[in-house]
Amino acid sequence: MLEIRHLRYDVTAENGGTMDILRDVSLTVEPGKLVVITGPNGGGKTTLAKTIMGLNQPTGGSIRWNGQDITSLSITDRAKAGVSYGFQQPPRFKGLKVESLLALAAGKEALSPGEGCQYLTQVGLCADDYIHREVDSSLSGGELKRIEIATILARRAGLMIFDEPEAGIDLWSFAKLTETFERIHKTGEATLLIISHQERIIQLADQIAVIEAGKVTHWGSREEIFPKIMARTIPGCGYMKGGEA
Numbered sequence: 001m002l003e004i005r006h007l008r009y010d011v012t013a014e015n016g017g018t019m020d021i022l023r024d025v026s027l028t029v030e031p032g033k034l035v036v037i038t039g040p041n042g043g044g045k046t047t048l049a050k051t052i053m054g055l056n057q058p059t060g061g062s063i064r065w066n067g068q069d070i071t072s073l074s075i076t077d078r079a080k081a082g083v084s085y086g087f088q089q090p091p092r093f094k095g096l097k098v099e100s101l102l103a104l105a106a107g108k109e110a111l112s113p114g115e116g117c118q119y120l121t122q123v124g125l126c127a128d129d130y131i132h133r134e135v136d137s138s139l140s141g142g143e144l145k146r147i148e149i150a151t152i153l154a155r156r157a158g159l160m161i162f163d164e165p166e167a168g169i170d171l172w173s174f175a176k177l178t179e180t181f182e183r184i185h186k187t188g189e190a191t192l193l194i195i196s197h198q199e200r201i202i203q204l205a206d207q208i209a210v211i212e213a214g215k216v217t218h219w220g221s222r223e224e225i226f227p228k229i230m231a232r233t234i235p236g237c238g239y240m241k242g243g244e245a
Contacts, residue, residue, distance in 0.1 A: 124176030142173025
C-alpha cells in the first residue's frame, strides 16, 4: 500500500520567496491497483512522481510504502524496497547492451539463457532483434520505453511509476504499452501509478487523481471521475483519445 500524507514540495523563487509545487497532497493507493494521475500541464504531476521515487526531497509530509516510512530514504533504498520509476524520456546508455541492462535491473551478473528474452517478449519486442543491441540512439522512443518497462519487470518492482508513457511513441508501441499495463494490472503483481492524458490509459484505471496547482482537486473511482474529464468539467484537464499517442 502506498500512503501519501500532507506532502509538500517547495522551491526558492528567483525573488527569494517560496514557490509551492506540491501543496498538502494526500493519497492512498491500495495494493495491486492501477491509479492514473492526470491534470493540466505544470500542475505538479511529475514532481509528485519524482518525490515518491526520491528524486525530489519533500519539504513536508510523509510517504509510506507497505507500512515503511520511505520519506527520507535514498533512491537506492527506495528501489530496494520495491519502488520503481519510468521516465517520460528514458536515458540512453551508449556501450551498454540491453542484455546487460536487464541483468543489472534483476540484480544479477548475468541472466540465465532465455531470461532476458522473456522480459522483452512481455513488452512486445522480438527478443532476438534486441537482446544484443546497445541502449543508444539507434533505438526509437517506443523501443526505449518498452525496454525500460522490461527492466522494471526484471526488478520485480512492487510499485511501478510511469511518467506519461505515451509521450513521443508510435501507435503500435503505444498499443503494446497499454497491453503490458493491462496484463500487469490483471495479474495483480504490482501497484501501478501512471501519469497520463491518454484516454485509453485512463480507462484502465481503478482510480483517478486530478492534480492542479500542486493540489489534488479530484480523487475517486474511474466511473466517478472519468465522465467529468470527458465533459471537460475539470478546467484544463484535456485528454487524448485512443489512437492519438
